[in-house]
Amino acid sequence: MCKQCFFVLRQQKWTVQAVLFVNEKISKQMIKFTAGIAKESIVDVEGVVKTVDQKVWVVSSAEPRLPLLIEDASRPETEEDLATVKQDIRLDNRILDLRTTTNQAVFRVEAGVCKYFRNYLTSKGFVEIHTPKIISVFRAEDSNTHRHLTEFVGLDMEMAFQYHYHEVVDVIGEMFVSIFKGLRDNLRLEYKEAVKLLRENGVEMDEEEDLSTPAEKLLGKLVKMKYDTDFFILDKFPLKVRPFYTMPDPNDKVTYYTYTEKLNLKTIQSYIDSFKYGAPPHAGGGIGMERVTMLYLGLDNVRKTSMFPRDPKRLTP
Template sequence: MKRILISELKEEFINEKVLIKGWVHRIRILKKVTFILVRDRSGVVQCVIDNESINNVELKNESVIEIVGKVVSSQNKISNIEVVVENINILSKVKDELPIEVNNGLDIKLETMLDNRVLSLRKENINFILKVKAILAQGFREFLIRDGFTEIFTPKIVKDGAEGGTNLFNLKYFENTAYLAQSPQFYKQMMVAAGYEKVFEIAHVYRAEEHDTRRHLNEYVSMDLEMGFIEDEKDIMRIENQLLIYLMEKLRLEMSEEEEKFEFHIPKVPETIPYITFKEAKQILKKHYNKINSEEDLDPQCEELIYEYAKTYLDSEFIFITDYPKSKRPMYAMPKGENLTHSFDLIFRGMEITTGGQRIHDYDMLVNNFINKGLDPSNFGSYTEIFKYGVPPHGGLAIGLERLTCQILGLKNVREASAFPRDRQRLLP
């Protein structure tokens, strides 16, 4: 007998015998019968069994069971059918008191959620988060593959390949010291130059950052793309715009039930996401919110306010900020005039979810930029070297997958969008 998924159990199965498998979601013992809610990856169904038949079955919440039974019509909270149990078999026992309850929809504290990750992920109001994440990742790939991009796999153990700075994790690599890649930046540029022209990668990146905020992870999934033969960063912004339209459309198709049930809101992506320059952003912050940012960069509160502005005045939950000053961008950012760069960030619902821009493709300009930033180009030889041999004008971007998920779903903390997050304190589970 073949197992049937619970979501497929509809009225047309009434009077048929079925085999279902799953977890015991809830047990309710009445005088003569016991109701067992059974949960599998697709849904929950009510099963009913005589108390006599179940006397010797040691059932607990979260036991794994299989049930053969007959489908009958019913009026219960979950659906209009139920399963009358003919045979029940325990596949895996529960040996201990559950540290958290799975079968209620109540919120739990972040630490409790992450300490008991396997159990907290069984809660339906948490489980769907990582399904949304998976759909976003696959949507990213689908869109880009159709547009002629090639998927790449670049090393995470690197030597020259790190952009540098203080947020590198060190690694002993046999006799050498190596680092964990902060991004695939240099390698994706190299793959454009290797003739693939348009490339993407979805992979972990690593930041040894000390701060412990709701928006930071020390290991996260970066969705990167890089493409050659562009005019400037506007080409990259355009492709991100189209990509986001595709992603939200896909989510709408595959997650509409969840959207209603868990009350999140899949955003509408404008045909053309509005953009303002970094300078304009600072003026807007001052004029509309009387906020003067002491630093050159925009802090999280500024990002919130710029989002407020975009929503209120531009009718968009997304807004690009362009033309960042050189001092705020890395050595490979293509300069624009004396002080600016061909660069952009994308703010979505008050959080930066993308950094991108055009890169330098001229060898001399690149080497000089390294020097101007106080870096020794010879420490990056295997990267700079390639610019001697014909590299097309190019640019790209990176989207933080957990941040995107977090912002779409309105999660309080980006850690909720990671199955097993790594942060300043957490290496387990």
């Protein structure tokens, strides 16, 4: 029977290696018991960080055979020489996967995104009814991509503007710059400019057509090459690909009249009437916290920044 055993204790992202050895107060049976505790069990350890007597209690014993090992999950999937854990296995056993130091760091960054989001908007006077909110958003999203979820954490704000909705766009742009810190310039492109840039680089698309994922990725690269920035705002999306309640571009008469002819204004007359009494114009914006964190950290999939991701194929755990 062994006279000592080593074991690793972890709390969030901090780890410490401990040693237990036989002495006048610790028996060989205690050593055997401690050595047999399953990995990822939750334990209470009583002791001082020096060579003194220690006691160990098992608070919640883990199954002897784990679906994944933390040391394996801590390695990147591109590792060739050692065992790694694929994404579906990670997500099926998210409780264990969240214990890696990488994930602990990811969600600390995500907490920082929330903090800077609120701090910036609060500093701009967003209080009372317009207080910035962190909300859970659910949508019938049938997109199985690296950046889509059917449930995501949204950072939401709305504000009244005096003259033009660009007042809101500017606040959102400044907010992103404030969050990312390292970005120095705020860039806003109109949709037609983006389409022109894509056309010049071999993408065939109409000005009223929505951006596909490949086109969106290419646009990011083109903006980086042309303006030397990773961050830009795309303004004046075509009305055809926007919700009905968004404001048409008053300079685009063709789109405006084509759209209103198809919309039965009587169905929203009570909403329109509310503006007879001086209701101020409003615009709002929301960002997906997980997607911002994914982009900021350069990760390849939004599921890595969602604590319990939801998509068309995943409802558990």
